[in-house]
Amino acid sequence: MSGQPLAVALVHAPVLxxxxxxxxxxxxxxxxxxxxxxxxxxxxRRFYVVTPAHEQVALVKRITRHWSEGHGAAYHPDxxxxxxxxxxxxxxxxxxxxxxxxxxxxxxxVLTGAARQDGIDFVACRRLRxxxxxxxxxxTGWGLAPELFERGWTVLEPVRGVANYNHLSVRAAAAIxxxxxxxxxxxxx
Amino acid sequence: MSGQPLAVALVHAPVLxxxxxxxxxxxxxxxxxxxxxxxxxxxxRRFYVVTPAHEQVALVKRITRHWSEGHGAAYHPDxxxxxxxxxxxxxxxxxxxxxxxxxxxxxxxVLTGAARQDGIDFVACRRLRxxxxxxxxxxTGWGLAPELFERGWTVLEPVRGVANYNHLSVRAAAAIxxxxxxxxxxxxx
Numbered sequence: 001m002s003g004q005p006l007a008v009a010l011v012h013a014p015v016l017x018x019x020x021x022x023x024x025x026x027x028x029x030x031x032x033x034x035x036x037x038x039x040x041x042x043x044x045r046r047f048y049v050v051t052p053a054h055e056q057v058a059l060v061k062r063i064t065r066h067w068s069e070g071h072g073a074a075y076h077p078d079x080x081x082x083x084x085x086x087x088x089x090x091x092x093x094x095x096x097x098x099x100x101x102x103x104x105x106x107x108x109x110v111l112t113g114a115a116r117q118d119g120i121d122f123v124a125c126r127r128l129r130x131x132x133x134x135x136x137x138x139x140t141g142w143g144l145a146p147e148l149f150e151r152g153w154t155v156l157e158p159v160r161g162v163a164n165y166n167h168l169s170v171r172a173a174a175a176i177x178x179x180x181x182x183x184x185x186x187x188x189x
Numbered sequence: 190m191s192g193q194p195l196a197v198a199l200v201h202a203p204v205l206x207x208x209x210x211x212x213x214x215x216x217x218x219x220x221x222x223x224x225x226x227x228x229x230x231x232x233x234r235r236f237y238v239v240t241p242a243h244e245q246v247a248l249v250k251r252i253t254r255h256w257s258e259g260h261g262a263a264y265h266p267d268x269x270x271x272x273x274x275x276x277x278x279x280x281x282x283x284x285x286x287x288x289x290x291x292x293x294x295x296x297x298x299v300l301t302g303a304a305r306q307d308g309i310d311f312v313a314c315r316r317l318r319x320x321x322x323x324x325x326x327x328x329t330g331w332g333l334a335p336e337l338f339e340r341g342w343t344v345l346e347p348v349r350g351v352a353n354y355n356h357l358s359v360r361a362a363a364a365i366x367x368x369x370x371x372x373x374x375x376x377x378x
């Protein structure tokens with residue numbers, strides 16, 4: 001299914017570390033590559049990399065420039081195509097604002113989290129997507145900080161496998177969520 | 190759905206490089222972590238890392254030992270649980286043999302490839318899984334070497350997104366395929 005335009009945001013702050021403290025997580029090279037390629041595969045139009053750290057922004061720009069412009073682009077044209085979706089923004093609000101400015105209308109932020117009990121299911125999320133542009137929000141580290149869940153934004157249920165093990169990488173979770181949002185609206189998963 | 194036991198094999202040889210030459214690809218640390226975590230999430234019982242290169246086997250063992258035994262295991266018990274699924278084997282045939290020996294019955298090898306036109310769909314693959322233990326075979330580099338497709342083994346159709354962009358990372362493809370194989374058998378995707 002296609003539906004309304006979709007964008008992805010990968011948040012590096014505010015996120016939690018393993019002790020539950022608020023941190024700015026470091027940008028991971030493979031997060032950019034993998035999520036950009038998954039986003040491009042499923043027709044997402046933008047991939048916002050959210051980090052307030054200047055040196056991290058510089059790192060993202062160095063990576064995307066390497067693959068989009070010089071030798072990297074010629075060597076790997078499909079990577080270039082994916083990495084061109086990337087835009088760095090200092091805060092999540094700036095990602096929402098940029099995405100709304102690009103579309104000229106409101107977008108619906110959709111938070112994700114492996115431990116959430118309060119999320120809508122994938123069927124409801126596909127229904128939402130048919131009606132409204134979405135911004136799918138993924139956390140790095142040990143997940144999005146709790147205050148982001150206090151804004152009344154939509155929350156998506158976690159991806160669940162078998163039993164109680166629920167420790168997918170953010171790269172794997174992004175891929176699975178994008179694939180599930182791409183399923184026909186009528187499918188009951 | 191559960192079905193019969195499932196294992197995953199990540200092949201580093203024989204695979205192709207970007208020019209279509211047969212190579213032994215290098216083991217990537219995050220492939221081990223991500224695919225082990227996805228495998229564990231979806232109840233796969235083994236994750237065979239296929240490489241004939243001794244120093245690569247040593248690398249895999251160093252990584253898995255770090256996370257399964259010492260400080261790493263205490264720091265990240267869920268990673269340890271996932272990485273314990275890993276077993277290194279020199280050739281794909283050895284993965285099949287090991288998996289059959291463990292189960293005491295024949296397993297069905299299932300090849301994957303982003304460019305294959307001859308694969309069964311996911312519905313058929315879930316049906317297969319309900320009947321027989323599977324070994325899901327993923328290629329690194331530019332994909333599994335063509336001779337692996339000449340053995341009469343089952344081939345799974347590629348994961349397709351929108352339009353013609355089909356360049357998921359092996360980490361993302363593994364996650365999506367495991368998620369899709371986990372869907373109820375009756376779902377038409």
